[in-house]
Amino acid sequence: MVIRHTDDSHWQSVSVLNYKEEGHHFSRITRQVLYDGCPELPCQLRYFEIAVGGHSSLEHHEHVHLVFIVRGEGDVLVGNEVQRVSEKDLVTIPGNTWHQFQADRGVPLGFLCLVNVDRDRPSLPTEEDLESLRRDPRVAAFIKS
Numbered sequence: 001m002v003i004r005h006t007d008d009s010h011w012q013s014v015s016v017l018n019y020k021e022e023g024h025h026f027s028r029i030t031r032q033v034l035y036d037g038c039p040e041l042p043c044q045l046r047y048f049e050i051a052v053g054g055h056s057s058l059e060h061h062e063h064v065h066l067v068f069i070v071r072g073e074g075d076v077l078v079g080n081e082v083q084r085v086s087e088k089d090l091v092t093i094p095g096n097t098w099h100q101f102q103a104d105r106g107v108p109l110g111f112l113c114l115v116n117v118d119r120d121r122p123s124l125p126t127e128e129d130l131e132s133l134r135r136d137p138r139v140a141a142f143i144k145s
């Protein structure tokens with residue numbers, strides 16, 4: 001079975017969805033579910049695209065993300081490390097680790113993200129968490145919440 005790429009990071013019969021149902025802790029990001037799991041392979045493969053200047057939410061959760069960059073470049077916070085990422089880089093985000101993606105290099109950032117179908121909901125930072133994260137100057141300069 002082939003889900004054909006049509007143009008410009010869109011796929012046949014795949015809807016472009018809101019990144020999350022609600023909230024203002026993210027900006028300029030869309031979601032497309034390319035694979036929605038089956039009992040033998042209970043995972044989802046999503047394509048996210050962050051437009052120039054946008055970002056995903058700063059969050060953590062128990063489940064793990066495997067992220068493969070397929071378009072453009074940007075930066076990612078994983079734990080207390082900020083790193084530049086670009087096409088074909090693979091990023092593993094372990095469980096219970098703060099993370100955020102940003103398209104902060106003048107081009108969109110598109111990536112595939114693999115997750116378990118059965119997963120916990122993300123937690124957003126409390127004021128206390130933010131205070132603690134901001135103790136690291138590089139993290140402080142990077143995060144948007």
Ligand code: MN
Binds near residue numbers: 060061
């Ligand atoms: Mn996440």
